[in-house]
Amino acid sequence: MTETALVMEGIDKRFPGVHALKGVDLRVGRGQVMGIVGENGAGKSTLIKVLAGAYRSDDGRIVVDGEPLEAGSPADSLAAGIAVIYQELSLVPEMSVAENLFLGDMPSRGPLLDRREARTRARRLLARVGLDNLSTGAPVRSLRLGVRQLLEVAKALHRDARILVMDEPTSALQSSEIQVLFDVVRDLRQEGISVIYISHHLEEVFEICDAATVMRDGAVVGSRPINEWTTESLVQAMVNKRLDSLFPSRERELGEVALEVKNLSLEPRVRDVSFSVRRGEILGLAGVVGAGRTETLKTIAGVTPATGGEILVKGQGRKIRTVSEGLDSGIVYVPEDRGTEGIIHSASINENMILSVLDRISRAGFVDGGRYRSFGQRLRERFGVRASSLKQEAGLLSGGNQQKVVLARAMATEPSVVLLDEPTRGIDVGAKSEIYEHVLEIAAGGGAVVMVSSEFPELLGMADRIVVLRGGRVVGEISSAEADQEKILEYATSGTEENGAETDGEEG
Template sequence: MNIEMRGISKSFGENQVLLGVDFNVRSGEVHALMGENGAGKSTLMNILTGLHRADGGSIVVDGTERVFASPREAERNGVAFIHQELNIWPNLSILENLFLMNPPKTALGTLDFAAMRRRAEEACAELGITLPLDAPAEECSVGQQQMTEILRVLMLHAQIVIMDEPTAALTERETEVLFGVMKRMKAAGVGIVYISHRMEEVFAVSDQVTVMRDGGAVSTLPTAQTDMGRVVRDMVGRSLTEYYPARTRTPGEVIFAIHNMHSRDVFTDVSFTLREGEILGVAGLMGAGRTEIMRALFGVDRKDGAQIRLHGEEIKIDTPRDAIRAGIGFITENRKTEGLILDFSIGDNISLPCIDRFAAHHIVKAKEEDAFITSLAERLGVKAASTEVSAGTLSGGNQQKVVIAKWVGMQPSILIMDEPTRGIDVGAKRDIYDLMNELTEAGVSIIMVSSELPEVIGMSDRILVVHEGRIAGELSREEATQEKIITLATGGE
């Protein structure tokens, strides 16, 4: 199959998102699509697969002009899309999610659960993964949900598969499994569009790279004939030399101390301290318990016990409300279910948590609120037509920026950030690092959970490494290396 998109343009209202984009993908080729947050990558693929209609341009499939009327029709014609934002029904089981679109039926026309289970188990076995098929999706990790979406699409045996940031939530092992599958698909003649902000991955798996900027395709080159520097330049229009800004603040006194926090079967004896203006990195493999520790600390999940001291005084955190009252903020890894109200505007998402500040005598001080929202959105470089548009229409990376803006606006003194730059483009990442520096400069302490080792090493004053629900070790900024972190994270000494 050979798909050529020619001169595709698209506006959402006033917002011109694509301006005459050319892009093609053919059988047996991995074509990477890169570009800043909001450049139009997901939109271009949504047009190809019939979710949106282009305003101009044409799509030519094997020599014939075609428009798929809906994602289902695209799938039926062999073009399938693994979405960036998880396309999962939280209250249905993993098994039901896998077969939602085309469930096998018995001769009587009822759902054939036995056949579903058999096919799902075969597919899992073929990939060498296990998924809790009967668990409601909402009880599964983001990685398991992502793997479900990947498996669902793979079972369709499409000829062209689009993957929109498939590895953002996967463990290293799951990522390797996916790369293995991609290799086999390629050998079998499947064409793949691979969207990712992870430069190393793109260079490892792709044959071609197209870079988009501001709604246009800037360059298309064979991967072997380009390099990371060139791609970054095409993406952001400048070269980024110093990737991580220098830390400017020396941490002060210990302000927050956790002693022996534990939760049966999940984590044990978690003890650590946090200093004023410090960035404490938390590294570890996915599934080691980092997110669980943070959720329990913040009061989202229950814990079996802990002594928590804030400025020397013992406090209790049993609910998120307790945590927020103590001045703690929590940017979660799952923005879709925990971070944002997608139907609300960008502005309301940012100002709602601190609406009290703008409500005097029940009259909201609209001007002040507007100024507050605008300054935060600008500081984070949220790319949108205005702050009135609903958060659900933003690109993935821009939604993440709104989540960060919301919590920064609450002016916490301790900010927990779980995978803060996931899905964020290289240029905007730097903005977030600068913001972290600014916050710590003003005395805010940050706990940053991250799976990107260069980020942990580049930004942290001190690093905790979590392994199987325990803190396996602590490294200072000076002694931290990738090797040392990996050794601790995998249970080595």
């Protein structure tokens, strides 16, 4: 590594309520493969979006090959030779390989498309990513995910990308496909193309990267050549112990088993998942993105009916195929994404909170106005929703207050099992500690809580026990006494030999 290809300096980005990037510096050499690691929410994706021009940073500058980049739009970044391959691929499934490669600039002669020229050029591009045998006319929909990933790379090469960003490129790939991808990355490095490689899988980072940068809480906490890192030191750097004091301790008594799932499956995302939770217990579900955590919770709650396995509530087998059957069984799910799955923006706070208990505040189908308001008032006080009025539109609340509203809606159903999916994502520290208080109160009141969180300190601070998922399967269970972040990460990212073999067999 001799020349510097990319410099990002003092990149700062704020969203309402969140300081997403705090003066981030990043330097990538020509022909260097730079790994970026960090917990979910550390700021990796935001940083990449700034680089791609999808977000405009509030402060800082970007220099590409010595030229300052006025990153304001995706087109500017593309023109500067920066190509980003997101987890959700941007190919058009109904179009052919060649059409996808030249999307927006098909070779043409006058007003007519030049199909022969397109084929020739497509062949050349495909050869560079090891897809010599791929038919340029094949519809993308017929290709395996690994091939599509390589196609994205070829597309970037067509745009003369000199800096290629790959966001979790292997999350849906089989191990043989991963090796092909790595070979291509090595070739690109030879050609002098720089690669920014974002991954949760530390073993991949060690295999393919020349250097690794660790992000935490929106800042870079370390950037070194790969041979100066060890798995332990990387994990140590990723982990954040600052939040420990946030978790209040509270005496809780564990009662009988409230929820038990046996061999629960939602093919192909959840496979043979078994665990149980007691009254008063908080069970943490850990795993990387795509490990099947959200899917597991949604299956238990009846959002997506299970394809196999059993759900027992207080020892009794339950058929749960819809949300209302879940609610009838005393199971409530609090979704991960407030904006799209939780809050009804146009409705009032009151309306949002009583949505799941309309039948309880009505008689013969008519909503009792008095009970409607008193229910809302009680819930608002219990969960400390800060707003000028219960009639205020919920969409105008801050993230923390929206989360309280969604939690209030769930708790209004008086559930015995509460499934929380990333309950504090994207809210500020103050609101977080309030949410923690509520969760502990739910458990102290005899509720059984299953909590998915990508923030390890949160899991460690809250959970009595942690079940780790990988590739839709349970790969480990750790009690709070022996749990630490290194151990969870180890299970979540590398698993054991036989587990690795199992996930390899997965079809994408």
